[in-house]
Amino acid sequence: MLDKLFDHAQIEPRIVEKSKSPVAQTVKSNVKSDTFTITLPPPNITGSLHLGHAFTSVIQDILLRFKRQHGYATLGQPGIDHAGIATQIIVANQLRDRGINWQRIGRSNFIEQVWAWKEQSGGTILYQLVRLGMSIDLDRVRFTMDDEASDAVLYAFTQLYKDGLIYRAKRIVNWDPILKTAVSDLEVSNKTENGKMWYIRYPMGQNDFITIATTRPETLFGDQALAVHPDDERYKHLIGTNVRIPLTDRVIPIIADECSDPQKGSGIFKVTPAHDFTDFDVGTRHNLPLMVIMDECGCLNDEVPAEFRHLPVSVARDRVVNALNEKGLLEKTEDIVHSVPHNDRSGAVIEPMVTNQWFLETKKLADMAIKAVEDGHIKFVPEHWMNTYFEWLRNIQPWCLSRQIWWGHQIPVWYADNGKMFCARTEEEAIRQAAKYFDVDVTQVPKLTRDPDVLDTWFSSALWPFVTLGWPNSTDELNKYYPTDVLVTGFDIIFFWVSRMIMFGLYFTKKVPFKVVYINPLVRDEKGQKMSKSKGNVIDPLHLMNKYGTDALRFTLATLAIPGRDIRLGESLVESGRNFITKVWNAAKFLELKGGTFGECIDISASSALGASNEQGGKVSDIVTLPLNQWIIQKLFDFKKQSKSYLDEYRIDLFAQSIYKFLKDTFCDVYIESVKTCDDEESKKTMAAVFAEFLKVAHPIMPFITEFLWNELGGGASSSMLLLQSWADVPDVEATQESTLVEYYVSVAEEIRSIRGIIGVKDKLALFAKSNANDEFLLNNAHWLKVLARLSSVEIMHNLPAEGIRFVVQGQEFCLKYGDTISAEVFEKKVQALQGDIQRLTLKIGNEQYKQAKPENWDADVELKKQKEWELAKLQAYTCP
RNA sequence: GGUCAUAUAGCUCAGAGGUAGAGCACUACGUUGACAUCGUAGGGGUCACAGGUUCGAUCCCUGUUGUGACCACCA
Numbered sequence: 001m002l003d004k005l006f007d008h009a010q011i012e013p014r015i016v017e018k019s020k021s022p023v024a025q026t027v028k029s030n031v032k033s034d035t036f037t038i039t040l041p042p043p044n045i046t047g048s049l050h051l052g053h054a055f056t057s058v059i060q061d062i063l064l065r066f067k068r069q070h071g072y073a074t075l076g077q078p079g080i081d082h083a084g085i086a087t088q089i090i091v092a093n094q095l096r097d098r099g100i101n102w103q104r105i106g107r108s109n110f111i112e113q114v115w116a117w118k119e120q121s122g123g124t125i126l127y128q129l130v131r132l133g134m135s136i137d138l139d140r141v142r143f144t145m146d147d148e149a150s151d152a153v154l155y156a157f158t159q160l161y162k163d164g165l166i167y168r169a170k171r172i173v174n175w176d177p178i179l180k181t182a183v184s185d186l187e188v189s190n191k192t193e194n195g196k197m198w199y200i201r202y203p204m205g206q207n208d209f210i211t212i213a214t215t216r217p218e219t220l221f222g223d224q225a226l227a228v229h230p231d232d233e234r235y236k237h238l239i240g241t242n243v244r245i246p247l248t249d250r251v252i253p254i255i256a257d258e259c260s261d262p263q264k265g266s267g268i269f270k271v272t273p274a275h276d277f278t279d280f281d282v283g284t285r286h287n288l289p290l291m292v293i294m295d296e297c298g299c300l301n302d303e304v305p306a307e308f309r310h311l312p313v314s315v316a317r318d319r320v321v322n323a324l325n326e327k328g329l330l331e332k333t334e335d336i337v338h339s340v341p342h343n344d345r346s347g348a349v350i351e352p353m354v355t356n357q358w359f360l361e362t363k364k365l366a367d368m369a370i371k372a373v374e375d376g377h378i379k380f381v382p383e384h385w386m387n388t389y390f391e392w393l394r395n396i397q398p399w400c401l402s403r404q405i406w407w408g409h410q411i412p413v414w415y416a417d418n419g420k421m422f423c424a425r426t427e428e429e430a431i432r433q434a435a436k437y438f439d440v441d442v443t444q445v446p447k448l449t450r451d452p453d454v455l456d457t458w459f460s461s462a463l464w465p466f467v468t469l470g471w472p473n474s475t476d477e478l479n480k481y482y483p484t485d486v487l488v489t490g491f492d493i494i495f496f497w498v499s500r501m502i503m504f505g506l507y508f509t510k511k512v513p514f515k516v517v518y519i520n521p522l523v524r525d526e527k528g529q530k531m532s533k534s535k536g537n538v539i540d541p542l543h544l545m546n547k548y549g550t551d552a553l554r555f556t557l558a559t560l561a562i563p564g565r566d567i568r569l570g571e572s573l574v575e576s577g578r579n580f581i582t583k584v585w586n587a588a589k590f591l592e593l594k595g596g597t598f599g600e601c602i603d604i605s606a607s608s609a610l611g612a613s614n615e616q617g618g619k620v621s622d623i624v625t626l627p628l629n630q631w632i633i634q635k636l637f638d639f640k641k642q643s644k645s646y647l648d649e650y651r652i653d654l655f656a657q658s659i660y661k662f663l664k665d666t667f668c669d670v671y672i673e674s675v676k677t678c679d680d681e682e683s684k685k686t687m688a689a690v691f692a693e694f695l696k697v698a699h700p701i702m703p704f705i706t707e708f709l710w711n712e713l714g715g716g717a718s719s720s721m722l723l724l725q726s727w728a729d730v731p732d733v734e735a736t737q738e739s740t741l742v743e744y745y746v747s748v749a750e751e752i753r754s755i756r757g758i759i760g761v762k763d764k765l766a767l768f769a770k771s772n773a774n775d776e777f778l779l780n781n782a783h784w785l786k787v788l789a790r791l792s793s794v795e796i797m798h799n800l801p802a803e804g805i806r807f808v809v810q811g812q813e814f815c816l817k818y819g820d821t822i823s824a825e826v827f828e829k830k831v832q833a834l835q836g837d838i839q840r841l842t843l844k845i846g847n848e849q850y851k852q853a854k855p856e857n858w859d860a861d862v863e864l865k866k867q868k869e870w871e872l873a874k875l876q877a878y879t880c881p
Numbered sequence: 882g883g884u885c886a887u888a889u890a891g892c893u894c895a896g897a898g899g900u901a902g903a904g905c906a907c908u909a910c911g912u913u914g915a916c917a918u919c920g921u922a923g924g925g926g927u928c929a930c931a932g933g934u935u936c937g938a939u940c941c942c943u944g945u946u947g948u949g950a951c952c953a954c955c956a
Contacts, residue, residue, distance in 0.1 A: 005918075190955090197956080213956045227956090265956035278954095338955055387885060391952070491951085526893090528949085548918095559904085560894090564886065566949080568893065576904065579918045590915035657895075657903080668915085676914060753922080787913095790921090837900070844899075849936030857899065864900090 002592055002712065006585045006705050008549030015707045016130060022721055024137040026068050027075045036067035037075045037484035039465045039514070040136065041497075042144060044083035045122035046090050051523045051531060051569065052490065053125070054132055054541040058557045059520055059652055060488045061134045065700035066647050068135065070728045075481050076135060077468045079142040080122055084408040084457040085179065085345055091117055091407070107406050107452075114407050118143075128542065133550050133703045135723065142468045144460040145409065152467045153409045153460050154425040156508060161413075161423040165361045166401070168413075168421070170290065172273075172280040173357055173400050174341065177298025177313075178348035181404035182357055184456060185397065186495055188350050190339035199266065199331040200324060202226065202243040210235075210243055210254075211331050213265030215338060216275075217324065218316040220245055221304040223252055224288035225271040230256035232267055246329045247305060247320065257282050274354040290354045296404075298351050313351065358402040358411060358453065365503035366393040372502060377512045381650045382563040385491060385519045392495045399500075401456050408454030415449050422448065462500035465513040472508075487514040490522060518650055520561065526570035544574050551702035552578035558701050559660075561652035580660060581705055584698070587668055587691065588709045594675075596688035597714035604633060604689050619736050627738035627781060628678065629686040632671045634739045635662070636690050640730045643697050659698050667694065670746055674784035688713070696727040741777050748809050749788035755805055755816060756790070764792035770813040771798050808867045834872040841865040 038060050043053060060076060068074040091114045092102040102110050126141060142149065160166045173182040198217050201209040212226060223245050228235040239256045259282065260269060273283025274290045283290065293303045300308050300316050307323075308316050324330040341350040370393050372378050373386055380386045402411060414422045414430040420437060424430040427450070435442045463471070465487075469478040483505070489498060498517055505513030524530055525537040544553045556577030560567040602623055620630045620637075639662040646655040667690065675683050692710070699706040699722050710722035735743075752767065767789070769778060775796050778785075782794040800806065800815040807814050841861055844850060851858040 002915095004916095199956095215956080261956080267956085269956035278956095336955090382886095384885065388951070391884065395952085522950090562894075565894080570893085572905070573893080575918080582918050583916070586916035586919085588915080593915065653895080661903090669920095672915075756922080790913095840900075844937080847936055850899080851936090853936060854899075861899085 002585070002589050006549065006581060006708075008551065008704065009546070011708050012131070012133075012550055012704045015704050016133075018721065019135060019703075019707070019723060020137075022724055023068075023135045024139065026073060026724070027137055027140070034072045035075065035481050035485075036064070036072040037077065037481040038064060038486050038488065039077045039468060039484050040079065040134075041487075041489050041493075042079040042081040042142075042461070042464065043125045044086055045080050045118050045143075046083055046087050047125050049125050049128035049132070049541055051539055051541050053129070054553070055523050055557050055561075055567075056488050056490070056520050057129055057132055057134055058554045059518065059561055060486075061132075061703075062554075062558060062652055062655075062700040063486060063488075063647070063650075064135055065703065065723060068723065069696065069699065069726050071726060073480070074135075075140075076137075077142070077481075077484075078126055078129070078134075078136045078138065078140060079144070079464070079468055080126065081461060082118075082143065082145040082408065082457065084403060084454060085181070085183070085405060086457075087114060087118075088405050088407040089179070089345060110406055131545065131550065132541070133554060135703070144457075144464070148470070149460060149463075149467050150409060151425070152463055152472055153455065154412045155472045156459075156463055156504070157412055157455070158423055158425055159508070160360060165364070166358060166423075167361070168356060168358050170354055170356050171359065171398075171400075172275075172277055172352050172354050174343075174350045175296075175298070175353040175355065176343045176346055176348045177294075177296065177351055178346040179343070179405065180296045182355060182400055182402060183343055183350070184400055184458075187343060187345070188341045189344055191342050192337060193340045195336055195338045195340070197265075197334040197336045198321060198324075199333070200246060201329040201331055202246060202270075203329070204238075204241070204243045209329070210238070210268060211266050212268045212270050214270060215336070216272075216317075217320045218300065218308075218313055219272045219275045219293065220270060220320070221248065221300070221308070222272045222274050222291045222293040223270045224273055224283060224291065225252050225255045225286065226268050227255050227257040227260045227271050227282060228268050229260040229262050230258065232260070232262045234262075235268060246327070247323055255282075255286055257285065275352050277352055280352075280354070292354050294351060294353055298349075313349075357400050358413075358451075358455075360399040360401050362396045362399050362503070365507055366396045366499075368506045369393055369499055369502040372506060372512050378502065378514065379516050381516060381518045384564070385494065385517070388491065389494055389499055393499055399456070401459060402451075402453040403456055404453055406454065408457065409460055411451040411453050411455060413451045415451065416446055458496050458500055461497055462504040463508070465501055465505060466509050482509065482513075483511045484514045486516045486518055488518045488520055491519050492522075494519070516650075521564070522566045524566050524568050526568055528566070528568050539569065539571070544571070548574050548578040549581060549704070551705045552581050555580060555656060555702055558652050558656035561656075563650070563653075580664070581702060583664060583668065584702070584705060584709075587663065587672065588713060590672055591687055591691050592713065594684050594687065596684045596691070598688055598692045598710070599714035600685060601688035601692060602629075602633075602682070602685045604636075604693065619733055621736045621738065624682055624686055626678070626680070626682055626686075627742045627777070628671070628674055628784060629682055630736050631739040631742035632667070632686065632690050634733065634735055635666050635671075636693055637730050637733060639666070640693065640697055640727055644728075644730070647700075656701055659694075659701060663694060663698070667691070670788065673787055677783040677787055693727060695722060696725045699723065699725075738777070741774060742781070744810065745778070745781065745785050746788065748814070749785060751807055751809050752789040752791070752814075752816065755807060764790055766793045766795070766817040767791045768795050768797050768800050768804070768815040768817065770800055771796050772812055774812075806871065808871060811867075831872065831876065834868055837868050838865060838872065841868065 040060060041056065064074050064076045094117070095102045095113065123141065126138060130136065130138065157166065174185055174188050176183050195215055197213050197215055199211050199213050200217060200220070201211050203209045210226065226243060228239065230239070238254045240253065242251045242253055244251050259278065260267070271279045271282050271288065273279050273288050274292045275294070291303060293300055295301045299310050299312050302309060308319055311319065321330065342348065343350055370390060373380070373389060380389065412423060412425060414424070414427065416434060422430040422433040424433055430448055431442050431445050434445045434448055438445060465484050466478060466482055469475060469482050471478055487498065501513045505511060522530070525539065529537055531538045541553060553574055556574045559577070560569065604623065620633045624630055624633060639658060643655055643658050646658060675687060695706040695710050703723065707722045752765070756765070778794065778796060785791065786794060800813060801817060804815045804817040841864060845858065845861055845865060
């Protein structure tokens with residue numbers, strides 16, 4: 001006996017436990033050659049489950065379960081990411097809180113601390129994902145810094161180095177003076193701030209000067225030139241002459257460069273190649289020296305006059321401005337609003353600075369990646385995200401790979417004292433290379449020093465889809481599961497991750513890493529705000545799961561998986577999701593009450609009699625005789641077909657909707673209500689069969705309740721778990737006459753209900769139907785029509801009574817008798833509605849071109865108009881009290 | 882400055898070239914063989930605006946406006 005409500009807290013853990021082995025098994029299975037693979041985006045080891053994870057995960061799991069049910073060898077590859085900078089910050093802060101300075105304990109001690117922390121907290125999120133119903137095998141969890149992944153990273157790096165795509169260069173990068181590392185331009189976000197524009201006079205000759213505008217006066221010590229536009233009449237004559245940098249004795253030239261915009265500022269700009277991105281390019285064009293005037297902490301260094309040395313930028317700026325002012329070299333100051341680059345993670349103001357870094361030449365890789373999508377080898381869902389992808393790749397810059405932090409994959413390059421580099425997967429190999437280079441025995445090689453930098457976290461992430469399957473070794477798994485099928489992720493990491501996986505996938509494996517990129521919407525709060533800890537509007541998925549059940553949360557998220565639109569999630573939505581789960585539960589209770597079980601039900605699977613006869617144009621009447629049962633089975637087939645096609649198109653939202661509609665509108669509202677009037681075996685068995693099929697279809701979205709009911713109502717007795725039950729085969733059957741008539745009388749019932757609303761009568765009504773070819777059917781099926789339409793009796797007549805409300809459905813006349821009266825108001829309303837319809841139809845029918853363009857539609861409209869006119873006439877014939 | 886998305890009921894959002902839909906909220910009624918975490922019914926929309934294509938546009942095209950996001954620039 002089922003309880004009053006579904007007790008998710010009790011049942012969910014049991015189902016999780018029970019599912020482990022079959023989930024793991026389906027990965028190993030070699031029965032079927034078809035595979036389906038999703039590499040789960042590895043969450044950070046610092047992470048805990050938030051709604052964004054929950055949402056992405058549910059979408060992935062729905063796809064995984066759907067495919068697994070259909071017999072695919074299904075792999076959802078789990079893993080976690082070492083998240084270089086993010087993790088280093090967290091562990092450093094933890095040490096600080098314990099009174100330990102992370103820099104002082106040294107690199108190897110620090111890394112030991114991170115590993116310890118990883119062991120302790122890493123992976124919690126994976127258990128949370130399993131609670132969410134993710135059908136993944138935790139024995140397969142990989143880590144982006146495990147031994148295999150590390151080897152793969154070294155392999156990839158050395159390969160790219162050998163191919164000449166990786167190089168070390170002194171170039172301008174985004175420098176974070178707090179973390180003391182380079183960061184990628186993707187990690188930099190610009191914040192709009194109030195600032196000032198200073199107009200500074202650069203002395204020229206004896207008494208003359210030239211004015212330039214800048215927001216960064218403290219960088220003037222690094223200036224190498226002033227630039228004007230070659231066609232700017234105001235300054236043309238100055239090109240080639242010199243000016244003196246204020247506060248110094250250094251003299252720099254005035255140069256001509258196209259990129260100077262006469263409209264901006266004073267039309268002249270100072271060129272500081274070592275500390276500004278555009279200036280770097282100008283400097284390169286004009287062979288200007290790179291003079292770095294800052295240290296790694298963002299303080300001015302010894303290149304500047306003594307009084308400004310070792311000052312942080314902000315302090316130095318004020319001092320420089322004051323000094324300029326005192327010397328009369330500050331012309332004016334303007335308040336402006338401008339954007340300033342920040343690092344989100346550390347909060348630091350980014351200083352563009354020239355440093356030695358490792359770069360990856362990306363142009364060729366990007367071209368390959370662009371082509372793969374252009375040629376349709378990779379599809380984006382929704383498609384428009386392609387544009388974002390293309391836009392970035394077409395303007396791609398070299399990828400700065402190196403980070404000056406400790407936690408990560410250390411760059412596999414060793415230096416000899418003379419600066420010679422040896423790139424190798426191991427130190428031994430580097431020594432061998434050095435021995436060859438120095439032409440000495442390996443034991444005689446001078447001391448080599450390994451590059452202290454580590455790789456950008458996304459380097460290892462970019463290899464993830466194939467590293468998790470054993471690459472660079474040619475493993476069975478790699479051959480079987482790669483390329484993977486779908487990548488589900490957020491639009492915010494299209495640049496960081498998606499495009500880089502595609503580049504590396506194509507480069508290293510010569511194959512696309514995945515065939516479809518499903519970009520899922522961003523989860524926001526009820527007001528449309530981005531959820532964030534600082535705003536305090538974060539909804540904890542664990543809270544929702546505890547309160548409403550995991551199935552409720554999954555169902556709710558699924559209904560919201562609308563492509564191309566951010567979703568707003570409030571608790572009330574999950575509540576209505578929970579209500580639907582309860583509805584499923586209650587339908588099961590009714591089936592149980594009726595004595596229906598899955599062990600004894602009509603076999604409507606593909607192998608059944610229907611399936612066999614289907615080849616000869618089988619009909620549902622071959623397996624059930626009662627019209628109601630034929631009808632519901634036909635509805636079920638439609639539902640299954642529709643559901644599958646929605647999932648094939650990644651319309652998870654419509655899939656959820658079709659589950660909702662079938663269960664509620666079709667199965668509960670019509671079928672269960674009608675079947676209450678039937679006490680025969682066939683109906684019981686049909687109901688059981690249809691509900692069993694429903695559970696199969698609904699399973700990917702609500703695995704817990706469906707699995708439980710499957711077992712509870714006898715499905716588990718004869719076979720394995722629901723998660724392995726296929727609902728793939730849907731026979732293509734023609735509607736039987738009986739089921740068509742059921743459909744028809746259901747619509748008659750709907751019409752009666754709406755009339756009842758109009759006349760405002762609640763009592764049971766007597767229905768008279770004009771005799772026609774369906775008389776016998778109507779008599780035999782009046783029992784359920786009476787329930788659906790709340791009728792006291794159904795009678796067939798050749799001449800309908802003169803009194804009562806007349807209506808027509810598809811040409812058949814009906815009359816409803818009632819004791820009450822119609823109020824003048826509702827009567828008038830109905831008349832107006834009919835008149836409006838008739839007027840609209842008259843106009844439409846009068847359109848000669850319409851008649852010619854769509855004759856079938858036109859005929860239907862003519863018929864419809866006749867009916868409406870008839871109905872109106874009957875209504876008006878009725879004397880309104 | 883560039884790109885993309887988006888505008889439909891009080892709210893959150895589906896939708897199709899030919900009568901505008903759901904859920905929530907609201908109103909009324911209701912415990913009739915599962916279900917009050919419910920049922921039955923109801924009110925409520927110039928489908929942002931302006932052009933164009935079409936016999937017909939809320940839907941397709943163009944433009945405008947609002948909103949959101951991303952990229953770039955920022956002397």
